[in-house]
Amino acid sequence: PRPNPGEVLVRMAAAPINPSDVMFISGLYGMKKPLPAIAGFEGSGTVVATGGGLMGRLMMGKRVACHAADAKIAGGTWAEYLVTPAKACVPLRKDVNMEQAATMLVNPMTAWALVNEARRRGDRAIVQTAAASALGRMIVRLARKFSIPVINVVRRAEQVELLRGIGAEHVLNSSDPDFDTNLRELCRQLGASLGLDAVAGEMTARVLRAQPKGSRLLVYGALALEPCQIDPTSLIFERKHVEGFWLSGWLRQHSIVSQIRAAREVQKLLASELKTEFQARLPLEETPHGLQQYATNMTAGKILLIP
Numbered sequence: 408p409r410p411n412p413g414e415v416l417v418r419m420a421a422a423p424i425n426p427s428d429v430m431f432i433s434g435l436y437g438m439k440k441p442l443p444a445i446a447g448f449e450g451s452g453t454v455v456a457t458g459g460g461l462m463g464r465l466m467m468g469k470r471v472a473c474h475a476a477d478a479k480i481a482g483g484t485w486a487e488y489l490v491t492p493a494k495a496c497v498p499l500r501k502d503v504n505m506e507q508a509a510t511m512l513v514n515p516m517t518a519w520a521l522v523n524e525a526r527r528r529g530d531r532a533i534v535q536t537a538a539a540s541a542l543g544r545m546i547v548r549l550a551r552k553f554s555i556p557v558i559n560v561v562r563r564a565e566q567v568e569l570l571r572g573i574g575a576e577h578v579l580n581s582s583d584p585d586f587d588t589n590l591r592e593l594c595r596q597l598g599a600s601l602g603l604d605a606v607a608g609e610m611t612a613r614v615l616r617a618q619p620k621g622s623r624l625l626v627y628g629a630l631a632l633e634p635c636q637i638d639p640t641s642l643i644f645e646r647k648h649v650e651g652f653w654l655s656g657w658l659r660q661h662s663i664v665s666q667i668r669a670a671r672e673v674q675k676l677l678a679s680e681l682k683t684e685f686q687a688r689l690p691l692e693e694t695p696h697g698l699q700q701y702a703t704n705m706t707a708g709k710i711l712l713i714p
Contacts, residue, residue, distance in 0.1 A: 408482065408490045410458035415466050415493045417473050421509035422450030422484035423683075424694075424701045424710040426540075426628065427476075432698075435632065437653070438478050447484030447712075448476040451508035454496065455488075462493035471496040472511040472670075476655055485694060487714040494663070497670045506685065507677040510541075510709060515673045515681035517654045518545035521603055521625065523669075525555055528623075531598035534558040534590070534614060537605040537630055538578070539566035539706050541683060546603065547575050548680040556597050560590070560614070566706060581610070591617040601625070608633035611649070612641075620645045627652040684708035 410416045425448060430436040432446050451472050457463035473496045475483050482489045499508050525533050533550060537543050538559030547570065550557045558577045559570050570578045577597070579590055593599070594617045602614050605628030615624050616638055626635060626649060641647045658666055673681060686708035689697045697710040 408488060410456055410463070410490045412458045413460045413463065413492055413494075414458045414490050415454045415463050415496060416456035417450075417452040417471065417489045417491060417496065418455045419450050419452040419484060419487055419489055419714045420470075420505040421452075421688075421714075422447045422712045423510045423513075424697055424712065425449070425513050426630065426705065427513065428485075429698065429702065430629075435629075438476070438655075440478055440481065444481070445475075445483030445486050447486065449474045449509065449512045450484030450489070451499070451505045451511075452489070457493070460493060466493050466496055466498065469496075470499045470505065470508070472499060472508040473497070474512045476513075485691065485712055487691070497667075500671075500674050503674050503677055506711060507683060509711060510683040511670075511673060511677060513654065514542040514545055514683065515677060516658075516669065517627065518542055518549050518681060519669060519673050520654060520657050521627070521652070522546060522549045522553065522555065524625070525550070525601045526553060528601065530555070530601040532556040532558065532594075533601050533603060534560065534594055534599040534618065535603040535605075536560045536610050536614060537628065538575070539563075539569050540605065541705075541709060542605070544570070544573060545681050547573060549676070552680050556599075558590070558593050558597065558599050560610075569706065581613075587613060587617065590614070594618050603627065604635075606630045607635045609636045611635040612638050615641045615647055615649065618647060621647065623648045623650065625650050625652040627654075685711050687711070688713055690714075 454466045457467050539561045559575050562581045567578045600622040602624035604626045607629040608631030688711045701710045
């Protein structure tokens with residue numbers, strides 16, 4: 408493919424399978440692309456051609472993290488080459504490898520943005536669902552770096568142990584009979600006025616109900632594949648708010664300077680707080696097997712596709 412003005416051609420080095428990719432393939436993601444479409448929202452590679460423009464020329468020959476999470480971008484990162492806008496690429500520091508860079512623009516940037524919301528608003532604590540996910544674990548580590556307590560909600564005993572193993576202090580299993588009571592007590596005790604929900608369904612109502620008055624809940628995923636359930640009492644009498652969070656929208660609300668600053672901070676942490684774990688590395692032709700493996704156990708780590 409040939410890039411148009413303002414676009415670049417990236418020779419892909421690696422691309423992960425994310426929950427958003429699975430939802431996109433299933434037709435359940437909120438953003439659609441004209442068919443036939445190439446899947447894959449993020450990855451890393453080297454810019455090998457440019458369609459012109461200042462940003463494109465500056466990117467030429469550089470190693471970059473890149474994304475295709477836009478309905479206007481026809482291609483996807485699960486390919487040997489990707490044409491994408493130059494502004495959808497982030498030049499990499501010398502100490503960032505291609506594997507960590509491939510996963511930089513979805514989970515690490517989202518973790519940074521969500522924890523930054525708590526810092527900006529002065530929330531005393533955070534409560535999050537799907538805490539054993541790759542993104543959930545990043546939030547645990549990043550919040551600890553900034554001394555923000557996190558209440559972590561999981562649904563299996565082994566996930567409780569997993570989070571304990573990385574130093575999480577507050578972990579609750581939603582399958583336990585006294586879960587709702589314990590969640591409410593802990594949210595009130597720590598002042599968890601910011602909620603982060605990746606599950607939706609009934610879990611949205613359970614978390615919102617447990618939070619103190621005046622709290623806010625950001626819904627950024629729908630792992631339950633069900634609409635959010637919300638108790639009107641939480642909204643009417645307890646002044647609580649529910650909002651959607653989409654990283655692409657969050658980035659558009661910030662200037663290019665702010666985006667560059669955030670990307671620099673995220674890159675510094677890719678080997679520590681924002682590190683991604685991989686359960687397998689597969690060639691592109693084994694993508695169907697990779698999708699099955701990832702769906703079976705997302706907690707085990709990302710599947711990385713190598714062109």
